[in-house]
Each structure stands twice: as C-alpha cells, then as structure tokens.
Amino acid sequence: MKQGELPIYLDHNASTPILPEVLDAMLPWLRDHFGNPSSNHLYGRSMRAVVEEARERVASLISCAPSEIFFTSGGTESNNLAIRGVASAIHDRRQVVTSVIEHPATSGPCSHLEQNGYSVFRAPVDGVGQVMPGAVQEALSEETVLVTVMHSNSETGTLQAIEEIAESAHHAGALMHSDAAQSCGKVSIDVQKEQVDLLSIAGHKLYAPQGVGALYVRSGTPIQPLMIGADHEKGLRPGTENVASVVGLGKACEIAQRDLDQEGRRLVLLRNRLWSHLKDNIPGLELNGHPTNRLPNTLNVRFPGVSGIALLAACPLVAASTGSACHAAGDQASAVILAMGVPGQEALGSVRLSLGRSTGEHEIAQAGKSLVQAWHELI
Numbered sequence: 473m474k475q476g477e478l479p480i481y482l483d484h485n486a487s488t489p490i491l492p493e494v495l496d497a498m499l500p501w502l503r504d505h506f507g508n509p510s511s512n513h514l515y516g517r518s519m520r521a522v523v524e525e526a527r528e529r530v531a532s533l534i535s536c537a538p539s540e541i542f543f544t545s546g547g548t549e550s551n552n553l554a555i556r557g558v559a560s561a562i563h564d565r566r567q568v569v570t571s572v573i574e575h576p577a578t579s580g581p582c583s584h585l586e587q588n589g590y591s592v593f594r595a596p597v598d599g600v601g602q603v604m605p606g607a608v609q610e611a612l613s614e615e616t617v618l619v620t621v622m623h624s625n626s627e628t629g630t631l632q633a634i635e636e637i638a639e640s641a642h643h644a645g646a647l648m649h650s651d652a653a654q655s656c657g658k659v660s661i662d663v664q665k666e667q668v669d670l671l672s673i674a675g676h677k678l679y680a681p682q683g684v685g686a687l688y689v690r691s692g693t694p695i696q697p698l699m700i701g702a703d704h705e706k707g708l709r710p711g712t713e714n715v716a717s718v719v720g721l722g723k724a725c726e727i728a729q730r731d732l733d734q735e736g737r738r739l740v741l742l743r744n745r746l747w748s749h750l751k752d753n754i755p756g757l758e759l760n761g762h763p764t765n766r767l768p769n770t771l772n773v774r775f776p777g778v779s780g781i782a783l784l785a786a787c788p789l790v791a792a793s794t795g796s797a798c799h800a801a802g803d804q805a806s807a808v809i810l811a812m813g814v815p816g817q818e819a820l821g822s823v824r825l826s827l828g829r830s831t832g833e834h835e836i837a838q839a840g841k842s843l844v845q846a847w848h849e850l851i
Contacts, residue, residue: 484828526722547674565617628761629770638667657728680724684717749840787846
C-alpha cells in the first residue's frame, strides 16, 4: 500500500459515507435556515415543512403512513424506545422473546428489562444464522409482551423470517419489533406485509448522517416515551428536531427506494465475484451465513488457520472488520458465529466484507488479490 493511499472500504455495514445528493439536500438547512420547527412564524414553518417531507420519504421506503414515523438519534435509540417503551406501556405481560444474535442495541435493552424482573427468552439460530421460528413460537405465552428479532444480521447479512415470526407473536397477543438498521435501503421492506408493529432505522447505514434515525410505530400500538419533555414527535420523542439530519435521512431513503433493485443486483454480482476469487485461491475457506438469503452487499467468510484480526492487520489495503463495530473489541470469536455452531478456533478466522456504492470491479479485484496474498503470507 503506497503512502497516502486510502484503503478499499469494505465496511459499509459499520457505517456509510454521506452521499453527495444527501449532503446537498442538507446544506441549506445547516447554512441558511435556523428556525425552530415548532414555531408558528415563517422561519419555523419552513423548517416544519421539510421535516414532514422527510417523514413522507422515510414512510414511503417501508410502506407505512407518515404519521407512523418518529425521528430519533439513530438505531440504538429507536430500539430502546421500541423495547422499553412498549414494556412501560403494557404492565400485565412480563416476558420478552428475542434471539441470541441481536445487536447490543437490542440485546442491551432486553437485558435491562431482565434485570428489572422480566423474563427474556433468546431463541437459537441454525447453522446459517437464521432465527428458528419454531423456537420463538414455543417460547410464546400469555406473558409475552414483545417479540424483537433483527431483520437481517449485521455480521452475516442473513435475512430473518420476520413475517412468520410476527404471525406467531400476534397469535399469542404480543407485539412485534424488528431492528432493520442493516436491511433498510438494501432490501425491500413492507411493514404491512411483514406484519411488524415497530421497526428501527439508522441513518448512517444508508448514506445519511450519523446521529439520526427513525422508529416506525404502527398506529394504535401502546408505547411510552423514554424521555420527558415537550410534545415533539407527538410526545414520543421530546426535543427539537435535528432538521438538517432529518432532511438527509429523508433524501437517503428517497435515493434508496429509487435505486433499490438496480443497486442490489450490482452488489450481488460484485459480492459473488469476490467470494469466487477468495474460494478459488484459499483452500478451506468457508462462508458464514445463508448462501443466498442474505443482504446483497454482505460477505462473511472464515479464513482457515489465521485469526481475522491478524489477517486484516496483514492486509492494510482493505478496511473491513471481524464483526459488528459496536461489539467488544479484541481477538475474540464473534458470538454470532459461535451461535451458528462454528467451533471457537474456526470462528476466530471470520471476516466481514460489506460492499457499498463506492465499491466497483477494480476495488473487488484489488481487495481479493490483497486478502489472498495476506493469507498466504500468514500461513
């Protein structure tokens, strides 16, 4: 790698760059406009109008009513608001059903409820990382207040059977929440078809700024705010809206909806090309996750005989990760990969390569070549 050369970015599941179109949409609301969206004069009304326009764009991406979208600071807040907010609103049910592979933004609130007297069941996954719907169904009871299962796994990209799980949850009288931070903008989401009651979105996963997100709350769903304050976001999320970032999220959702099919097909071709090159040149390389039913941009592989951290250190041309950026650091096997039944020593060799809009054929060729070379040097 030459001095001053930037590495090839294959960590889009951790965070994405702000698209130029998104930044252009945001700039006027950072530079020229400053009114409070709750004010009734011209300055405030102009800010309120763009917030509501962004709300419509987010709603369109997931096929819901704009009135069901609530802006937050990101995926973590959305998940906390969904999980803890529903639990606070419904007092006669004291069980939550989730999975063993959730992001800390979901597993953390569930553990918090557990520490406060709730029962939490964590459903297992199969060998390709799919949550077992049958295990969820068996765990449900008249005590279940909420089922929360991620839409897709951030490490393997494996998509979950959300519609089937939601049907079981509703049959038991429970609500259904899904963390769609990784899926939103990468695959089609229809909250009506998938029957979710709450769904979380993180802006920085789909080329909007960091620090903005949204929570879909189906109309009529009982939920309480986590913070107490004024009546912003219909009282569910008090605090003056982050207008410029909300505009950015809306624009990013509009672009994602426009390009969803075309960009998805492009990324699948590039991802599969990278997988083929690595598989052909590294004996014993294994795929983590479902071979087809996963996010179009995500490739998680196990490199034999080396740790993923050592491999990436030996390959500075590639910026990637060994798991979720929000999990604990260190040379430890991913809990997600271990939950799939992969032995610990093998799991240590896992690396997540997540492609994005900046990824082209040249980047894939260079990254593949560099990863193969680094592996051979370490063996």
